[in-house]
Amino acid sequence: xxxxxxxxxxxxxxxxxxxxxxxxxxxxxxxxxxxxxxxxxxxxxxxxxxxxxxxxxxxxxxxxxxxxxxxxxxxxxxxxxxxxxxxxxxxxxxxxxxxxxxxxxxxxxxxxxxxxxxxxxxxxxxxxxxxxxxxxxxxxxxxxxxxxxxxxxxxxxxxxxxxxxxxxxxxxxxxxxxxxxxxxxxxxxxxxxxxxxxxxxx
Amino acid sequence: xxxxxxxxxxxxxxxxxxxxxxxxxxxxxxxxxxxxxxxxxxxxxxxxxxxxxxxxxxxxxxxxxxxxxxxxxxxxxxxxxxxxxxxxxxxxxxxxxxxxxxxxxxxxxxxxxxxxxxxxxxxxxxxxxxxxxxxxxxxxxxxxxxxxxxxxxxxxxxxxxxxxxxxxxxxxxxxxxxxxxxxxxxxxxxxxxxxxxxxxxx
DNA sequence: TTGCTTGTTGAACATTCGTATAACAACGCG
DNA sequence: CGCGTTGTTATACGAATGTTCAACAAGCAA
Numbered sequence: 001x002x003x004x005x006x007x008x009x010x011x012x013x014x015x016x017x018x019x020x021x022x023x024x025x026x027x028x029x030x031x032x033x034x035x036x037x038x039x040x041x042x043x044x045x046x047x048x049x050x051x052x053x054x055x056x057x058x059x060x061x062x063x064x065x066x067x068x069x070x071x072x073x074x075x076x077x078x079x080x081x082x083x084x085x086x087x088x089x090x091x092x093x094x095x096x097x098x099x100x101x102x103x104x105x106x107x108x109x110x111x112x113x114x115x116x117x118x119x120x121x122x123x124x125x126x127x128x129x130x131x132x133x134x135x136x137x138x139x140x141x142x143x144x145x146x147x148x149x150x151x152x153x154x155x156x157x158x159x160x161x162x163x164x165x166x167x168x169x170x171x172x173x174x175x176x177x178x179x180x181x182x183x184x185x186x187x188x189x190x191x192x193x194x195x196x197x198x199x200x201x202x
Numbered sequence: 203x204x205x206x207x208x209x210x211x212x213x214x215x216x217x218x219x220x221x222x223x224x225x226x227x228x229x230x231x232x233x234x235x236x237x238x239x240x241x242x243x244x245x246x247x248x249x250x251x252x253x254x255x256x257x258x259x260x261x262x263x264x265x266x267x268x269x270x271x272x273x274x275x276x277x278x279x280x281x282x283x284x285x286x287x288x289x290x291x292x293x294x295x296x297x298x299x300x301x302x303x304x305x306x307x308x309x310x311x312x313x314x315x316x317x318x319x320x321x322x323x324x325x326x327x328x329x330x331x332x333x334x335x336x337x338x339x340x341x342x343x344x345x346x347x348x349x350x351x352x353x354x355x356x357x358x359x360x361x362x363x364x365x366x367x368x369x370x371x372x373x374x375x376x377x378x379x380x381x382x383x384x385x386x387x388x389x390x391x392x393x394x395x396x397x398x399x400x401x402x403x404x
Numbered sequence: 405t406t407g408c409t410t411g412t413t414g415a416a417c418a419t420t421c422g423t424a425t426a427a428c429a430a431c432g433c434g
Numbered sequence: 435c436g437c438g439t440t441g442t443t444a445t446a447c448g449a450a451t452g453t454t455c456a457a458c459a460a461g462c463a464a
Binding site for chain 2: 033034035037110113114117118120121122124125130133134137138163164166168171172174175178179181182183187190194195
Binding site: 009010011012013015018049050051052053056 | 411
């Protein structure tokens with residue numbers, strides 16, 4: 001009765017693949033247990049690896065959370081790009097698609113909010129994470145400014161209008177995720193559409 | 203050499219007063235260390251009492267955080283009331299004061315955001331806290347609907363407009379606290395004023 | 405097959421966590 | 435003044451935390 005020679009105790013993975021699986025596990029744990037329950041061991045268990053690997057690839061939970069935020073943010077950006085591309089060539093339709101996509105799955109998802117909250121909770125404490133937040137939000141606003149410009153919004157007005165639209169989207173998205181029963185994604189889209197109309201002059 | 207008879211090792215306090223001091227200590231610790239660093243011991247140390255008292259008056263950190271949110275939310279409501287009262291009797295001025303007060307101290311304060319984030323992080327996990335969140339946000343929107351009605355907004359439009367204004371205020375306030383360098387409180391007020399103008403028809 | 409590289413494990417470490425509980429002492433009351 | 439109530443402390447406890455590191459083994463190269 002010998003051990004099966006073809007049942008390795010663990011699999012080696014490419015560094016990037018392992019990193020990704022840990023990031024995805026972190027996102028799942030954050031969504032399920034909240035920031036408090038996202039410990040190194042629980043995340044590692046969720047990923048099916050030992051706890052030491054988190055320290056090996058990241059070096060701390062904070063760095064893993066930051067990487068998770070970065071990854072999820074990239075996914076959101078991709079979804080927004082798809083929405084814009086699907087909208088066609090008319091500038092107003094592209095802008096509207098970019099904005100209203102935030103209120104449709106997979107972006108309007110309480111599970112995503114958990115990652116955002118965990119990340120926000122680190123902004124005040126850690127300076128490098130505050131910088132990361134500034135950069136990623138600046139990138140979002142920059143894309144919005146371009147879309148606004150394509151709709152004829154004067155250069156001088158783009159910055160403040162981009163800030164306004166971003167705030168509106170964030171506020172609606174936040175509340176939509178925190179208490180889904182208060183209003184619907186469709187109502188959020190309607191609100192956003194009306195607001196965009198007042199900016200682009202219909 | 204005897205001990206001074208007039209130096210008690212600790213003071214007894216009225217239950218409500220002790221509760222309040224723990225709540226305020228909790229808010230300070232949340233602002234300083236973030237949700238992760240807000241343990242029973244640290245909060246008790248900040249309040250100048252022993253750790254056991256937190257369990258005695260609340261029963262868990264979660265309940266203390268919920269109580270802290272409730273207390274801070276009440277303070278914010280009071281500040282908003284003051285702003286409205288100071289604005290006089292003209293409905294449009296009252297509405298504008300209510301909205302723009304969120305971008306002025308003491309409401310626009312990163313320290314407050316820490317309490318909000320800690321509370322949000324519990325909404326997904328705990329049902330009773332989700333209910334508390336729904337109630338307090340509903341109260342905010344209800345006040346807004348009244349102010350909108352006083353400005354001539356038709357009853358049928360009040361709900362959606364209140365949701366929109368709330369989202370705009372939350373988004374601006376959130377970003378203002380997260381990265382204060384991106385835009386100023388004055389710019390936030392300007393954005394809010396313009397948005398209110400489009401709703402109330404100038 | 406043999407050897408080497410290195411991703412991976414598992415255990416040990418010192419802290420810190422939340423909670424429960426017995427002993428203490430402040431303060432009002434008689 | 436002494437007594438009793440009870441707010442408060444201090445301690446102890448088990449569980450869970452982050453981190454470290456030596457030993458192991460998977461998979462590639464020769």
